[in-house]
Amino acid sequence: MVEKGLKKTNGLGVQVENTKICVVMVGLPARGKSLIAQKVTRYLKWLSIEAKVFNVGTYRRTDTPKPTADFFDTNNPAGEKMRRAAAEAALSDMLKWFRAGEGTIAILDATNSTRVRRRWIYDECTKEGIDTLFVESRCDDERLIMANILEVKTTSPDYQGTDPEAAALDFRNRIRNYEKVYETVDGDGDEKDLTYVKIMNIGAQVIINQIHDYLQSRIVYYLMNLHIKPRSIWLSRHGESMYNLSGQIGGDAELSSRGKQYALKLPELVRQSVGDGRPLTVWTSTLRRAISTGAHLPANYNQLQWKALDELDAGVCDGLTYADIKEKYPEDFAARDEDKYNYRYRGGESYRDVVIRLESIIMELERSEDILIITHQAVLRCIYAYYKEKSQSESPWMAVPLHTLIKLTPKAYGTHEERTAAGIDAVSTWRGKGSVAKHEDPVGEPTF
Amino acid sequence: MVEKGLKKTNGLGVQVENTKICVVMVGLPARGKSLIAQKVTRYLKWLSIEAKVFNVGTYRRTDTPKPTADFFDTNNPAGEKMRRAAAEAALSDMLKWFRAGEGTIAILDATNSTRVRRRWIYDECTKEGIDTLFVESRCDDERLIMANILEVKTTSPDYQGTDPEAAALDFRNRIRNYEKVYETVDGDGDEKDLTYVKIMNIGAQVIINQIHDYLQSRIVYYLMNLHIKPRSIWLSRHGESMYNLSGQIGGDAELSSRGKQYALKLPELVRQSVGDGRPLTVWTSTLRRAISTGAHLPANYNQLQWKALDELDAGVCDGLTYADIKEKYPEDFAARDEDKYNYRYRGGESYRDVVIRLESIIMELERSEDILIITHQAVLRCIYAYYKEKSQSESPWMAVPLHTLIKLTPKAYGTHEERTAAGIDAVSTWRGKGSVAKHEDPVGEPTF
Numbered sequence: 001m002v003e004k005g006l007k008k009t010n011g012l013g014v015q016v017e018n019t020k021i022c023v024v025m026v027g028l029p030a031r032g033k034s035l036i037a038q039k040v041t042r043y044l045k046w047l048s049i050e051a052k053v054f055n056v057g058t059y060r061r062t063d064t065p066k067p068t069a070d071f072f073d074t075n076n077p078a079g080e081k082m083r084r085a086a087a088e089a090a091l092s093d094m095l096k097w098f099r100a101g102e103g104t105i106a107i108l109d110a111t112n113s114t115r116v117r118r119r120w121i122y123d124e125c126t127k128e129g130i131d132t133l134f135v136e137s138r139c140d141d142e143r144l145i146m147a148n149i150l151e152v153k154t155t156s157p158d159y160q161g162t163d164p165e166a167a168a169l170d171f172r173n174r175i176r177n178y179e180k181v182y183e184t185v186d187g188d189g190d191e192k193d194l195t196y197v198k199i200m201n202i203g204a205q206v207i208i209n210q211i212h213d214y215l216q217s218r219i220v221y222y223l224m225n226l227h228i229k230p231r232s233i234w235l236s237r238h239g240e241s242m243y244n245l246s247g248q249i250g251g252d253a254e255l256s257s258r259g260k261q262y263a264l265k266l267p268e269l270v271r272q273s274v275g276d277g278r279p280l281t282v283w284t285s286t287l288r289r290a291i292s293t294g295a296h297l298p299a300n301y302n303q304l305q306w307k308a309l310d311e312l313d314a315g316v317c318d319g320l321t322y323a324d325i326k327e328k329y330p331e332d333f334a335a336r337d338e339d340k341y342n343y344r345y346r347g348g349e350s351y352r353d354v355v356i357r358l359e360s361i362i363m364e365l366e367r368s369e370d371i372l373i374i375t376h377q378a379v380l381r382c383i384y385a386y387y388k389e390k391s392q393s394e395s396p397w398m399a400v401p402l403h404t405l406i407k408l409t410p411k412a413y414g415t416h417e418e419r420t421a422a423g424i425d426a427v428s429t430w431r432g433k434g435s436v437a438k439h440e441d442p443v444g445e446p447t448f
Numbered sequence: 449m450v451e452k453g454l455k456k457t458n459g460l461g462v463q464v465e466n467t468k469i470c471v472v473m474v475g476l477p478a479r480g481k482s483l484i485a486q487k488v489t490r491y492l493k494w495l496s497i498e499a500k501v502f503n504v505g506t507y508r509r510t511d512t513p514k515p516t517a518d519f520f521d522t523n524n525p526a527g528e529k530m531r532r533a534a535a536e537a538a539l540s541d542m543l544k545w546f547r548a549g550e551g552t553i554a555i556l557d558a559t560n561s562t563r564v565r566r567r568w569i570y571d572e573c574t575k576e577g578i579d580t581l582f583v584e585s586r587c588d589d590e591r592l593i594m595a596n597i598l599e600v601k602t603t604s605p606d607y608q609g610t611d612p613e614a615a616a617l618d619f620r621n622r623i624r625n626y627e628k629v630y631e632t633v634d635g636d637g638d639e640k641d642l643t644y645v646k647i648m649n650i651g652a653q654v655i656i657n658q659i660h661d662y663l664q665s666r667i668v669y670y671l672m673n674l675h676i677k678p679r680s681i682w683l684s685r686h687g688e689s690m691y692n693l694s695g696q697i698g699g700d701a702e703l704s705s706r707g708k709q710y711a712l713k714l715p716e717l718v719r720q721s722v723g724d725g726r727p728l729t730v731w732t733s734t735l736r737r738a739i740s741t742g743a744h745l746p747a748n749y750n751q752l753q754w755k756a757l758d759e760l761d762a763g764v765c766d767g768l769t770y771a772d773i774k775e776k777y778p779e780d781f782a783a784r785d786e787d788k789y790n791y792r793y794r795g796g797e798s799y800r801d802v803v804i805r806l807e808s809i810i811m812e813l814e815r816s817e818d819i820l821i822i823t824h825q826a827v828l829r830c831i832y833a834y835y836k837e838k839s840q841s842e843s844p845w846m847a848v849p850l851h852t853l854i855k856l857t858p859k860a861y862g863t864h865e866e867r868t869a870a871g872i873d874a875v876s877t878w879r880g881k882g883s884v885a886k887h888e889d890p891v892g893e894p895t896f
Contacts, residue, residue, distance in 0.1 A: 206656040208672060214815060221669050224656060252795065307801055318795070347700065347766070353755055357805070367662060 019215055020098050022125045023107040024118065026136035026185055029175050030148035032202055033137050035412050036223070037109040043222055043362070046355065046386045049215070050103050054094045056110035057158075060086035066158055069173030074181050091121065095128055105215070106130075113182045115191065122194065133216050134196035135223065136185045141201045144228070151412055203227045225367045233365060233387070234273065234280075234372040235380055235406040238289035239263050240426040243319075244402070247438030250311065250318035255292050258424055262403045263293045265422045269405045270297065270372060273420060283361075284374045285309035294374045301372075308357045311376035315348025323436040337433045340396035351396050354382050362386055377429060384408075387415040397433070399442035402426035467663055468546050470573045471555040472566065474584035474633055477623050478596035480650055481585050483860050484671070485557040491670055494834045495807065496800070497663070498551050502542045504558035505606075508534035514606055517621030522629050535565070539572055546578055553663070554578075561630045563639065570642065581664050582644035583671065584633045589649045592676070599860055651675045673815045681813060681835070682721065682728075682820040683828055683854040686737035687711050688874040691767075692850070695886030698759065698766035703740050706872055710851045711741045713870050717853045718745065718820060721868060731809075732822045733757035742822045749820075756805045759824035763796025771884040785881045788844040799844050802830050810834055825877060832856075835863040845881070847890035850874035 023040065025033040037053050044051035064071060064082055071079040087110060094106045112118055118134065125132050139145055149171055153159055159167035185196050186209065197220050198207040206224050211217050239259030243251045255263060274280055282303045284290040287310055294303060317325050317332075326333040329346070336343040344350035358379065365371060365383075373383065377400050385395035387408050403426045409416040430442040471488065473481040485501050492499035512519060512530055519527040535558060542554045560566055566582065573580050587593055597619055601607055607615035633644050634657065645668050646655040654672050659665050687707030691699045703711060722728055730751045732738040735758055742751060765773050765780075774781040777794070784791040792798035806827065813819060813831075821831065825848050833843035835856050851874045857864040878890040 204658060208654040208656065210652060211672070214812065217673060217815065220672070224659070224668070225665060307797075307804065349755075356755065360808075364662065367665065 019104055019213065020128075020130040021105045021213070021215060021219075022094065022121070022130050022132050023105060023219065024112055024121055024132055024134045025107065025109050026112045026118065026134055027138065028111065028113065028178050028182060029171065030145050030152060031137040031139045032144070032148060032228070033111075034109055035228075036135065036137060036199075036202075036226070037107045038413065039226065040219060040222065041105075041107060042386070042389055044105055044219075045389070046362075047359065048352070048355075048392070049105060051105040051107065052094075052097060052103060053107045053109050054090045054097075056083075056087050056090045056108070059089045059093075061157060066160070066162075069170045069177060072174045072177040074177070087117070091124055095124070095130075098128065098130055105219075111178055113178055115183050115187075118185070118191070118194075131213060131216070132195060133211075133219065134185055134191075134194055136196065136198045137202070138184070138198060138200050139202070144201060155413075197223055199223060222363065222366070225363055227367070229369060230409075231369040232274075232407050232409045233370075234270065235383065235408065236266065236293070236372070236374050236404070237377060237380055237400060237402055238285075238287075238293040238374060239266075240402050241289040244427050244429055247321045247323075248319055249321070249325075250314040252288050254288050258403075258426055259289070259293070261424050262422055262426070263296055265424060266293065266405070267297050269420055269422055273405060273407050273418070274370065274372075278370060280370050280372055281368070282372045282374065283309060285311065285376060285379070287311065287376070290374045290376065294372075297372075306361065308361050309373065309375045309379055312351065312354050312378035313345065313348040315345035317345050317348070321436075321438065322431060323438075326436050341392040351378060351382060351392070354378055358382050358386075388417070399428075399430045402429065467552055467661065468576075468578040469553045469661070469663060469667075470542065470569070470578050470580050471553060471667065472560055472569055472580055472582045473555065473557050474560045474566065474582055475586065476559065476561065476626050476630055477619070478593050478600060479585040479587045480592070480596060480676070481559075482557055483676075484583065484585060484647075484650075484674070485555045486861065487674065488667060488670065489553075489555060490834070490837055491810070492553055492667075493837070494803065494810075496803075496840070497553060499553040499555065500542075500545060500551060501555045501557050502538045502545075504531075504534050504538045504556070507537045507541075509605060514608070514610075517618050517625060520622045520625040522625070539569065543572070543576055543578075546576065553667075559626055561626055563631050563635075566633070566639070566642075579661060579664070580643060581659075581667065582633055582639075582642055584644065584646045585650070586632070586646060586648050587650070592649060603861075645671055647671060670811065670814070673811055675815070677817060678857075679817040680722075680855050680857045681818075682718065683831065683856065684714065684741070684820070684822050684852070685825060685828055685848060685850055686733075686735070686741040686822060687714075688850050689737040692875050692877055695769040695771075696767055697769070697773075698762040700736050702736055706851075706874055707737065707741070709872050710870055710874070711744055713872060714741065714853070715745050717868055717870055721853060721855050721866070722818065722820075726818060728818050728820055729816070730820045730822065731757060733759065733824060733827070735759065735824070738822045738824065742820075745820075754809065756809050757821065757823045757827055760799065760802050760826035761793065761796040763793035765793050765796070769884075769886065770879060771886075774884050789840040799826060799830065799840070802826055806830050806834075836865070847876075847878045850877065 025037055027033045034055070041051045041053050060083060067079070070076055074080060090108065090110070094108060097103045097106060108121065112121065122132050149168055153164050153167035153171055185194065185198060186192055193210060195210045195212070195216060203226055208220055211220055238255070239262035240256045241253040241259055242256055243249070243253040245256050270280070280301050282294050282297055282301050284294050284303065284305055286305045286307050290309070291305065297303070317329065320328070332346065341351045344353060361383070380400050381395050381398050384390065384398070387410065390398065401421070403422040403424045405420045405422070407418040427439045428441055430440065431437070432440060432443060473485055475481045482503070489499045489501050508531060515527070518524055522528060538556065538558070542556060545551045545554060556569065560569065570580050597616055601612050601615035601619055633642065633646060634640055641658060643658045643660070643664060651674055656668055659668055686703070687710035688704045689701040689707055690704055691697070691701040693704050718728070728749050730742050730745055730749050732742050732751065732753050734753045734755050738757070739753065765777065768776070780794065789799045792801060809831070828848050829843050829846050832838065832846070835858065838846065851870040851872045853868045853870070855866040875887045876889055878888065879885070880888060880891060
């Protein structure tokens with residue numbers, strides 16, 4: 001494709017060259033701020049938008065690794081001074097990162113619980129041409145707060161080696177010290193011109209104020225769709241297809257006889273993994289091999305076909321083998337191996353293009369509860385890369401075996417994974433760099 | 449494509465079979481409620497989601513065509529009774545519409561300014577399994593209110609034949625009567641479990657409460673992105689291409705010599721239409737003929753390539769003429785003429801598919817100010833259909849001449865259109881039903 005000197009667009013399909021946004025988290029301890037910061041960062045990086053979290057607690061820990069609750073009492077001038085120093089260090093590093101020109105979105109993860117503190121951040125950013133987006137997480141649901149305290153007391157470096165009950169008590173006292181001085185964003189209206197989002201009980205209520213920028217609006221839409229109910233996502237490639245056997249790519253072939261066996265086995269695999277009686281929604285692509293793979297699933301599973309889940313479009317190479325491609329289009333073959341994520345087939349797509357069209361799928365996954373997705377190698381790699389934070393250099397080369405059910409369960413920090421092989425043989429469709437083999441075994445790093 | 453008994457998906461790519469939502473507008477007169485109701489309806493219908501506005505004022509007018517302000521005084525029992533009757537008639541018709549099974553989203557356009565009234569609507573809907581989404585439009589920007597009063601006094605049937613100044617005065621008194629009893633949604637918290645959106649000054653602040661459903665979340669995202677600053681959208685097809693000359697469809701051909709002339713002329717056409725010094729952003733597809741058409745535009749126009757703007761993918765028919773298609777795929781040729789909007793080329797796309805991928809473009813257009821889009825016949829038809837409310841049976845057959853700049857300006861009710869022909873000859877790429885002519889002149893209804 002002709003690219004007339006334009007910068008590569010990211011996964012939102014827009015240029016963000018001149019955009020610099022500091023997302024300023026606001027909220028008492030145990031309100032899910034770090035969880036939100038980490039999810040937004042993962043989402044943005046998946047979309048090729050440079051994002052980084054600056055966590056003030058990490059800076060504070062270099063001087064004060066294990067503070068007790070009274071460190072956070074505003075009547076403790078020594079504690080106050082050190083906390084201020086940590087905030088200054090984090091902000092200073094963030095500004096350096098922006099000045100270096102690589103960053104688009106920084107997330108300042110701290111309580112930022114007073115108007116004075118927020119005004120200072122706003123002023124420092126504005127001086128350098130950085131927009132601010134304040135994201136306040138509020139919570140009055142005691143179960144959510146308790147779950148968060150449980151998480152912190154067992155995982156926070158602040159309480160490493162501390163008795164969990166003592167840790168929980170101390171952490172509650174820390175929260176109380178913050179509550180004494182906490183000021184909600186726009187509490188008395190003098191922050192009414194700030195660009196901000198307030199999230200109540202993660203997803204229950206959202207207040208959005210003065211959003212003008214496109215990227216800000218996308219972040220806000222993502223935040224709107226978050227929920228924290230437990231759920232899993234199951235991923236499967238279609239069963240082995242006739243094209244898989246012949247080593248052809250693309251097309252709309254039907255399943256091979258072994259592929260049909262997998263389709264017959266899938267309901268059992270799913271039932272074992274999901275559990276009886278749990279409702280499941282099934283998404284497939286619009287291609288025969290994916291639809292046929294889901295054909296024997298229980299009738300009470302709602303099924304839905306998405307064109308966005310169709311395989312990466314190989315354009316003029318559709319229906320060819322890799323040997324054909326190397327022979328007919330040697331330059332393209334080499335260019336693809338050189339930069340597989342960005343290479344766009346003539347008249348077709350790149351992995352980058354696939355991520356753009358999967359953005360709506362990811363957004364819908366964030367909103368949803370249990371979903372089973374039956375799709376294709378490249379598409380599955382892109383979805384997997386989102387959940388498991390795989391880089392663009394790595395994800396297009398990952399091995400995704402046929403006839404295997406993958407269960408992903410998002411947790412507070414990271415995504416838990418389980419895999420179940422159906423025990424039905426299938427060819428390998430993995431291909432190493434430079435290879436034109438019809439079928440070869442994955443080599444190198446243990447993938448997936 | 450295999451469609452295993454699944455319902456057609458709409459432009460959001462999801463099934464909405466069992467969804468029934470009543471969008472209940474809330475707000476004082478002159479707060480843009482009808483404008484919002486009409487925009488949301490147009491957006492949904494473009495996405496193949498059945499939507500209809502039920503305007504209580506229209507029902508009230510059958511009995512009381514030209515009320516004066518005192519009709520709206522709550523101390524006027526006769527007026528109160530008739531207004532209540534109008535609300536009941538509108539709601540009753542809405543429920544009938546849902547019961548008939550055709551509708552997905554109804555918009556109840558009225559002030560619905562008291563908690564009692566809203567609770568009644570909520571209860572009536574809940575009884576019938578209809579979800580409610582309350583959309584409150586608030587406004588304290590006097591310029592916005594004045595602009596709205598100006599609109600009403602000159603266009604409302606209530607004031608037909610009334611002196612404009614007298615109309616404005618009466619309308620202000622009507623607003624005052626509503627203000628006396630107005631209760632904001634969740635004003636004292638007993639509406640906190642309702643699903644609602646509050647919009648302040650159209651776009652400045654949005655409060656979103658208890659959104660669970662996917663369609664609700666899409667409507668809310670659309671509402672979030674609305675603004676009412678004046679702006680225009682310019683549309684142009686690429687210049688005449690080599691494939692246009694030979695009557696081939698799809699491909700990635702370069703411009704013909706007349707197409708190149710158009711590209712050279714386009715900056716002047718645009719300057720005349722846009723005016724000097726007004727900044728413009730240019731969006732093109734990723735295809736050569738579109739990019740080349742924008743190549744001579746001023747360097748200070750920001751240019752952006754969207755894959756979502758690429759021409760409808762003709763799949764196996766890419767590069768063929770219509771005569772070729774009729775010969776090679778006679779059944780497909782006939783099927784496409786039968787239902788052009790829904791026909792999906794083998795391995796390619798339908799108009800419906802194009803609308804799905806254009807949804808993000810429309811959302812971004814709603815957020816944006818002045819934009820020039822250089823794209824392709826089918827894509828332009830879909831974008832045009834959104835702004836001008838063209839039906840699915842009509843839009844795929846519209847004539848969109850080459851070498852013509854179209855300016856669309858959204859107004860409160862409808863979209864104003866201007867067209868400027870470049871005066872450079874080009875073939876016609878319009879095709880009548882059943883025809884295999886390489887080039888023919890558009891016939892029938894004056895299109896566009």
